[in-house]
Structures are given as structure tokens and as C-alpha cells.
Amino acid sequence: MRMQRAEGPRRAPGALEAEVLTILWEAEDPLAPAEVQDRLEGDLAYTTVVTILSRLYDKGVAAREKQGRSFRYHAVEDEAGLAARQMTKVLDNEPDRTSVLARFVSNLSMSDERELRKLLGKPGAKD
Template sequence: MLTVLWNAEEPLSPAEVQARLEDDLAYTTVVTILTRLHDKGVATREKHGRSFRYHAVDDEAGLAARKMTKVLESEPDRGSVLARFVTQLSESDEEVLRALLRGDSGG
């Protein structure tokens, strides 16, 4: 469902999301999932008539970064977690990280 929101150029109604899905989900299921995405802060919604229109807050990279930040913030020893993370990076990922820390665009 997030893929549908990411690919949309404007906020979508639940019916529009349902029409763009490959799966045959019931309208009520689509509304439930969109509501949960909104409650989790992954999607925004705006009132449009008697219903809502939904839009993804972040792209795929932004969502992954948000998840990583949430995990990091939940750990009491952030330094150890970061150190362990960095030691597990591939050489190319390590170079991207170094470039980003230097202020290069890298992405």
C-alpha cells in the first residue's frame, strides 16, 4: 500500500488506493490499513469531503532511516550500537558513510 502512496503525485482517497492495488482488498481493509499508517506517522491525511486523502510522509529511504533512528533511540548504549553497525558495513557502504560525514552528497 505504501508503494501506491509513494508512486502517487497527489494525496489519494481510500477508493483510489484500492483501485491501484494489485490485490483484491476490501474497501474497509484499505481504510483500516491507511488509518494505521497514519497513526504510525508513516502517512498524512487531509479531510476531503466526508473522507480523507492520504499521502506518504517519506520515500522508501526516508522510511528506512526513520526505522533505523527509532531502533537506535531505543538502545541505552548508542555508541556501542553504532560501533557494531559500522564494523558490519561493506567497503562501499563505509565509503558512502564517510562521504556523508564529510558533507559530500553521497546519495
């Protein structure tokens, strides 16, 4: 007998991973898959939650620790760290990094440009 998915709007690609990651960021301690499942919106199967947690672990954005016969998960990085990792991944996949960086920098707002200059320790950064 085949189980049917509960009717309702489908999540956008990657949305479920983002929801799970947000739950991990907000948790003070590592969570078991059942605890993540309880905090998620909607009626998701336990196996689906385990699959998402395993994917996040495989991507290196979640870590896990063995407790008994199962794992507890926690986020490896905060949101800023994850965004930085994604930006690095995009650069790593581009054959012309210089052009990508130049385009990125040329599209920064003045305040973002000042922040970048401060971070790089370049002259011209005004507080």
C-alpha cells in the first residue's frame, strides 16, 4: 500500500533545508531528528527529517554527535558563515574569479563598500 503525501502547498527547492537549518541555529543544544520534526511546520515524516539532516551533514553545514543508537544535530556555522561559504563556493566554480569579484564590488552600495574597505584595511574607509 502506497502512502500519500498530505495535501498542501509544496515548499520551494531548498526551503525545507533552510527551515531545518533555522531550527538548528535557534536551538541551544543539539537536537534529535524527532525534536526537529516537532518544531517543523506541517506534517513531515520522520524519515524525511532524517534525510534532510543527513544532507545538511553531508554538505558540512550541520554536525552530528552519536547519542545512544541515534544522532543529535547542530549547525556548524551561523547565517553569516553560511552566506560566506556559499559566496566562496560560487567563486570556486567560476573560471574568471577576478571578473566575478569586480562585478560584485562594482554593485556594492557605498556603505557596503566602506565596510569592505575597513575589513580589508584599505585607505579611503571613512567611519
